[in-house]
Amino acid sequence: MQSHYTRLTDDQWKVIKQFINWQRNRELDLRNVFDAILYITRTGVQWRNLPFPNFPDWQAVYYYFDKWKKNGVIEKINLSLNFLERLQNDRQATPSLGLADSQSIKLAPMICSHRGIDGNKKVNGRKRHVLVDVRGRIYQVHVHAANFHDSPQGVNLLDEKAPYSERLETIIADKTYRGTFAKAVKQIGIEFEVPNREKSTKGFVIEAKRWVVERTFA
Template sequence: MQAKHVDLTDFQWQYIKKFFVNDRPTKYSSREMFNAIQWITRAGTQWRNLDSRFPKWQSVYYYFRKWKRSGLIIQIIIELTKIDRQEQGQKPSPSLLAVDSQSIKVGTGISIDKGIDGNKKINGRKRSIAVDIDGRIVAVYVGAANQHDGEAGLELLPKLTQFERLELFRGDSAYGKVFAEGAEIFGWITDTIQNPPSKDRGFVPQKQRWQVERTFGWLNSYRRLSKDYEKDPRSSEAFIALSYSNTILIRLHEYRL
């Protein structure tokens, strides 16, 4: 895991440049814009404090919003996930996914899609993600923290229809009946069986679910995600996708070394 932002190498850019063929900035290159957005994701600063070596922050922000609304940012992480799976000898589409959520505080001035998670005593938002068996993110949803895990998880389901091999979800008991019935509409099964606690062995990672917790841990290295600073929760989803896309691009570069 890199400790600071590093611009994309030529090798890394080859994986995602096709997404920008029909949506190129007129004055600056798509690569410059994407690097600038990734810098914001890593550094966590305000748009106005964007490093001066990048294009003007207004231009960068404009393309961030444009690419977020068009779904391009989410498309990139899905494509990278498929590529990384193939690099590891797996099929592009996963057959099993783990789902979980993370409640997080919000920055000042955030008033919409915000609530109190009574269990975790957090006033903010809830990040729900679906990951494959190795922790790669394939879908993300951000809503108010007081939204039940099962209901929030339902928002992930329509985003997963492109994975033709998908059969099974694993989640904790909070994903119970509501989520299971929603998944069943798509022909998917949900397993919320939990391992009983063991006094002899201490904490026992739950089979095929611990990866999602590790993924949340990886995301913590991106300062933009230390809190939810976004007025629009769709921007929050985009920054989560950007963070993990950077993680995969780093890994793909390491395969080449």
């Protein structure tokens, strides 16, 4: 994990640019645009506070981010890098085990859309669900107001037609995903498991394998 923001290396850009129309003549350097998007995701800065002239105008950067998000470019890049990283670590390209979990996040006071209070965590904001493999690489994300329950909302993580699903055999999640989510998982031919915890244990206990998704959130 990076401790601070760094720009793309030549090798990294060589992989990413295969997914975008970078050869067309344009005023903006798409590599600089992609660097700006990574800067925002790494630092959490607001779009309007994107440092200029280090990066292009924030509106231009957001235009490409919105475009690449809607046409699936960012998702394709993410999946391809996940597959490549797995192959480099002597694993098959697609995972057989998935790990699901959610995290409630506070929102800034001025943000009103898709906002709610998680009564359990006492968080006023949104909840994000992720589906990762055993290395913590993200394959699916779903975000919603924090007052909705995990199980029915977690169904949005499931996509049996997605390229990564061809080998998926089991999904592990905590007990809040029982019910609607568990039934939906089984309906598409995948096993659902909840980690067992010894009754004698007290306090915080690291659960086998599921700690990986907690690391992804961190």
